[in-house]
Amino acid sequence: MRDSNIAAALPRLARERGDQVAMRCPGRDGRYATAITYAQLDARSDAIAAGLALRGIVRGTRTVVMVRPTPEFFLLMFALFKAGAVPVLVDPGIDKRALKQCLDEAAPDAFIGIPLAHVARVVLRWARSAYIRITTGSRAFFADATLADVERDGANAGPQLADTQPDDVAAILFTSGSTGVPKGVVYRHRHFAAQIDMLREAFGLAPGGVDLPTFPPFALFDPALGVTSIIPDMDPTRPAKADPRKLLAAIERFGVTQLFGSPALVAVLARHGVAMPTVKRVTSAGAPVPPDVVAKMRALLPGDAQLWTPYGATECLPVSVIEGRELQGTREATERGAGTCVGRPVPPNDVRIIRIDDNAIAEWSDALCVSPGQVGEITVAGPSATDSYFRRDAATALAKIRERLADGSERIVHRMGDLGWIDGDGRLWFCGRKTQRVIVDDLTTLCTEQVEPIFNTHPWVVRSALVGVGPKGAQVPVLCYEETNHISTGVFDVQDRLRHLADGHVHTAKIRYFLRHPGFPVDIRHNAKIGREKLAVWATRELAKRKMPAP
Numbered sequence: 186m187r188d189s190n191i192a193a194a195l196p197r198l199a200r201e202r203g204d205q206v207a208m209r210c211p212g213r214d215g216r217y218a219t220a221i222t223y224a225q226l227d228a229r230s231d232a233i234a235a236g237l238a239l240r241g242i243v244r245g246t247r248t249v250v251m252v253r254p255t256p257e258f259f260l261l262m263f264a265l266f267k268a269g270a271v272p273v274l275v276d277p278g279i280d281k282r283a284l285k286q287c288l289d290e291a292a293p294d295a296f297i298g299i300p301l302a303h304v305a306r307v308v309l310r311w312a313r314s315a316y317i318r319i320t321t322g323s324r325a326f327f328a329d330a331t332l333a334d335v336e337r338d339g340a341n342a343g344p345q346l347a348d349t350q351p352d353d354v355a356a357i358l359f360t361s362g363s364t365g366v367p368k369g370v371v372y373r374h375r376h377f378a379a380q381i382d383m384l385r386e387a388f389g390l391a392p393g394g395v396d397l398p399t400f401p402p403f404a405l406f407d408p409a410l411g412v413t414s415i416i417p418d419m420d421p422t423r424p425a426k427a428d429p430r431k432l433l434a435a436i437e438r439f440g441v442t443q444l445f446g447s448p449a450l451v452a453v454l455a456r457h458g459v460a461m462p463t464v465k466r467v468t469s470a471g472a473p474v475p476p477d478v479v480a481k482m483r484a485l486l487p488g489d490a491q492l493w494t495p496y497g498a499t500e501c502l503p504v505s506v507i508e509g510r511e512l513q514g515t516r517e518a519t520e521r522g523a524g525t526c527v528g529r530p531v532p533p534n535d536v537r538i539i540r541i542d543d544n545a546i547a548e549w550s551d552a553l554c555v556s557p558g559q560v561g562e563i564t565v566a567g568p569s570a571t572d573s574y575f576r577r578d579a580a581t582a583l584a585k586i587r588e589r590l591a592d593g594s595e596r597i598v599h600r601m602g603d604l605g606w607i608d609g610d611g612r613l614w615f616c617g618r619k620t621q622r623v624i625v626d627d628l629t630t631l632c633t634e635q636v637e638p639i640f641n642t643h644p645w646v647v648r649s650a651l652v653g654v655g656p657k658g659a660q661v662p663v664l665c666y667e668e669t670n671h672i673s674t675g676v677f678d679v680q681d682r683l684r685h686l687a688d689g690h691v692h693t694a695k696i697r698y699f700l701r702h703p704g705f706p707v708d709i710r711h712n713a714k715i716g717r718e719k720l721a722v723w724a725t726r727e728l729a730k731r732k733m734p735a736p
């Protein structure tokens with residue numbers, strides 16, 4: 186069943202379109218001097234896979250990869266897939282203590298990284314189980330060999346492709362950790378294969394396009410889809426800080442037809458305001474895309490272009506998708522507190538809403554489902570829903586439900602940890618993270634995404650975040666906000682207006698405290714998810730400092 190291995194596309198593409206450029210990468214000077222064809226990608230990843238085998242990296246070998254999105258990263262990743270080894274990817278930008286915990290937890294056998302990653306490995310005692318160490322540097326400092334040595338050793342070994350089975354573990358991908366220490370999601374080969382099929386179907390992807398994937402792991406799908414990747418000249422860990430001029434230069438020069446970016450990156454391009462006539466498809470995921478960003482971005486694209494916002498998570502992607510035109514039609518409801526519409530489930534996903542529960546649920550029962558239209562936790566069963574976290578039994582128990590089907594078979598239902606509801610047209614609405622809901626009393630629970638868009642409509646508010654101060658069940662709802670640079674007549678002026686907006690809706694009327702914040706903490710992967718846990722700690726201190734009593 187080699188076909189379920191995403192690297193199986195490479196020998197086929199090398200045969201069918203060997204001279205086509207698979208990817209272009211910017212050098213240190215930002216110039217795109219490196220282009221790799223499908224034939225080169227296939228042959229060089231064969232050589233690396235064979236060289237890795239000589240060093241003991243074979244089927245099942247867990248291998249931490251800490252390499253920037255350079256040609257080496259992509260060659261190495263495809264080589265590991267061909268070898269049937271298990272790459273372990275952790276976002277490099279996370280808190281150093283959490284990073285050590287993730288790396289130790291993965292208990293890798295091998296560690297492949299840039300020289301700096303090896304220095305950190307030795308100094309900070311990361312991943313001490315790793316006994317095979319390879320560097321992408323030019324000399325084998327703190328490592329047993331360089332990647333160039335590995336490729337040379339494996340040259341002339343011929344085609345490599347392990348006989349991986351759909352159920353074999355293909356990779357361990359850590360979540361971004363926006364709500365705690367990241368968890369290692371166990372990906373099987375069948376999950377990647379299903380993702381590619383679902384993405385192809387959902388977006389009508391055809392071979393031959395040119396992609397600008399600003400989240401590097403997504404570039405790994407491009408060869409399987411027959412699309413050329415242009416690796417952007419930006420720090421992938423800081424999409425909100427990307428330079429729009431560099432992105433636009435690459436879009437123009439290579440005639441980019443599609444781009445993927447977090448809502449923060451799409452906002453950067455939308456604010457910059459330069460038209461992108463070649464771009465036919467923009468895809469943005471990771472957090473809700475604010476309605477004004479959708480509107481601005483659509484104005485910069487050709488009339489027939491599509492702007493998709495898929496909803497999903499590391500554990501399960503894609504869950505549902507919505508296109509910008511339909512999304513604009515749901516804007517008014519979002520700004521009245523309905524949540525953010527994330528579209529219709531991607532077939533064959535089975536999306537069901539269950540009652541909110543913070544505990545594990547071992548067995549599925551239809552009685553868990555809420556009535557149509559009611560808010561609950563979003564669950565998904567489908568071919569791309571993963572079934573466990575690596576060595577995190579407690580987290581696995583909290584996120585997975587076993588379901589017995591009528592024909593006697595079993596499947597795993599993934600709990601998204603997100604709240605939402607399904608409307609009469611079968612569209613899913615995202616209402617916020619389950620752990621970030623604010624429980625005011627027995628009768629009132631506030632969902633962040635049903636509250637914040639109401640306040641975000643105010644022209645002086647950049648964005649807002651709802652947090653709860655005090656114990657769950659008796660939390661004081663506090664609305665934190667970032668303010669635009671406007672000519673203000675005083676802070677109370679804005680707050681009076683926010684209070685007025687709060688009074689206009691039954692569910693927000695209990696919000697009495699409004700705190701201005703200089704700049705919200707955000708997640709490291711997408712720079713878009715607001716760190717409401719940190720904000721809640723800040724808000725608690727602020728309320729205490731200002732001696733504000735509970736209302």
Ligand SMILES: Nc1ncnc2c1ncn2[C@@H]1O[C@H](COP(=O)(O)OP(=O)(O)OP(=O)(O)O)[C@@H](O)[C@H]1O
Nearest residue numbers: 360361362363364367471472473495496497498499
């Ligand atoms: N289109 C979207 N609209 C709104 N929210 C989205 C969208 N896409 C993804 N999300 C949010 O992102 C979450 C998935 O994020 P990701 O897998 O990067 O890690 P994380 O869940 O933030 O990490 P952790 O579980 O460690 O806190 C979803 O559960 C959802 O809350």
